[in-house]
Amino acid sequence: MVGFIGGSLWSIFLPSIIILGLYVLINMFRNLDKISTKSSEKLSFKKAKSALSISVSSKIGTGAIIGVLAALWKISDNGVGGESIVLWVLIGMLILVPLTYSEVLFTQITNKMPREFVEFTIGKKIAIVYIVSLVILYSFGFVGFQFTGIQTVAIILSDRVFNQSLGQGQLLLYIIIPMIIITAIIIITKNHELFIDVLGSLISIVIVLYVVMFGIFLVKTSDFIPQYFADVLKDFTNYKSVGIGLPIGLILGFQRIIQISETVLGTSALASSDRENDPRQEAFLQVIATVITLFVAVVITSYIFAYGRTHISGVVLTGNGFDRILGYIETVSHITGNYGLFVILIFFLFSGYCTVLGSFHFLNKTMKLGDNGKIIFYLILISISGLLSVSNFGFIFDVVDLLMFVVGFIIMLSLFLFTYYNVISIFIYFTRI
Numbered sequence: 001m002v003g004f005i006g007g008s009l010w011s012i013f014l015p016s017i018i019i020l021g022l023y024v025l026i027n028m029f030r031n032l033d034k035i036s037t038k039s040s041e042k043l044s045f046k047k048a049k050s051a052l053s054i055s056v057s058s059k060i061g062t063g064a065i066i067g068v069l070a071a072l073w074k075i076s077d078n079g080v081g082g083e084s085i086v087l088w089v090l091i092g093m094l095i096l097v098p099l100t101y102s103e104v105l106f107t108q109i110t111n112k113m114p115r116e117f118v119e120f121t122i123g124k125k126i127a128i129v130y131i132v133s134l135v136i137l138y139s140f141g142f143v144g145f146q147f148t149g150i151q152t153v154a155i156i157l158s159d160r161v162f163n164q165s166l167g168q169g170q171l172l173l174y175i176i177i178p179m180i181i182i183t184a185i186i187i188i189t190k191n192h193e194l195f196i197d198v199l200g201s202l203i204s205i206v207i208v209l210y211v212v213m214f215g216i217f218l219v220k221t222s223d224f225i226p227q228y229f230a231d232v233l234k235d236f237t238n239y240k241s242v243g244i245g246l247p248i249g250l251i252l253g254f255q256r257i258i259q260i261s262e263t264v265l266g267t268s269a270l271a272s273s274d275r276e277n278d279p280r281q282e283a284f285l286q287v288i289a290t291v292i293t294l295f296v297a298v299v300i301t302s303y304i305f306a307y308g309r310t311h312i313s314g315v316v317l318t319g320n321g322f323d324r325i326l327g328y329i330e331t332v333s334h335i336t337g338n339y340g341l342f343v344i345l346i347f348f349l350f351s352g353y354c355t356v357l358g359s360f361h362f363l364n365k366t367m368k369l370g371d372n373g374k375i376i377f378y379l380i381l382i383s384i385s386g387l388l389s390v391s392n393f394g395f396i397f398d399v400v401d402l403l404m405f406v407v408g409f410i411i412m413l414s415l416f417l418f419t420y421y422n423v424i425s426i427f428i429y430f431t432r433i
Contacts, residue, residue, distance in 0.1 A: 006402035061351030062149030064297035088253030108279035114266030
């Protein structure tokens, strides 16, 4: 039911989202010098490196890989094809990546956080819907992705180290429940920021190791590169349509861009809220971070999995999320050996748990509840998410797609209204503040 509602909304309203996005972009760039001034200072390498490192580290994670693998399945013909998601994402990037610039620039020049920006442009009630939907999206949906990734790590380690297979009950008892208890202790003792800082620093290093791993993988499988691009083009020309005739790949491309890079969710603006740089510079850095994130997530994941199911026995594209992740990890291990396996496992662990804790940090900063209310609400969300990650991961994915539509549409409408009332006639804004 949730999947049907979400799919229907995406297929019906995606053209409207595209039109609103184009309207915002055209008018923003036409009036750029009216709404902001170009900084006389050049962006320092140190500040740029710091901002990019923080932003990329917060975006690239287990959920990105899981999202791409799921998109491969959904766009495929019952497991055949699916590689065209790369081109559909590229098409979606032409609109959504520049909108990251608008999202950050508008919140910077108005000196407002995303919730305040929505309240300013649309109204207080819609702002409440926005922030509640965004918090559930993170603390229930994205956390569910991380739980799934961490469970996969546990399954692999149990099989390879102890020669034991883990069932659903064991995963819940030995992995999910202990994680929830440990997380509860960390946030109740208010140590979550310390853990996030440590994990964030480690993730930056792991991402470098991950890219190196892909470099090794690419060199060892260089003869597959022409076939990969041929498969992408072939699958692209055999697209399926849904709803009012939109290619399903276009819808999935937009969904995965939003999920992976968090474009038009308001979080890019949150990442730039400290305002260390000029508004245009902050917006530009978030665009660069978005492009890097999408490349690492989409190209690397799709290439590795495409090679695996073509050359490695047992690696198949199925509707089972765990099987897809296991196939991906098995492919990495098969080509790059223990180094690749080590990198991918710590990548899943560190980025996964950083997102689990980071979702509370985000909730804590954005929701207007008492401390106890925030903790209880958060623990309820991650507990339900943890349970469903074991028993019904597909439901989590459907909820994520639905909430991404709600949050994304609200942000897009906010950008449109701000553009209509304030960018074209910029002086209107300054009479309202």
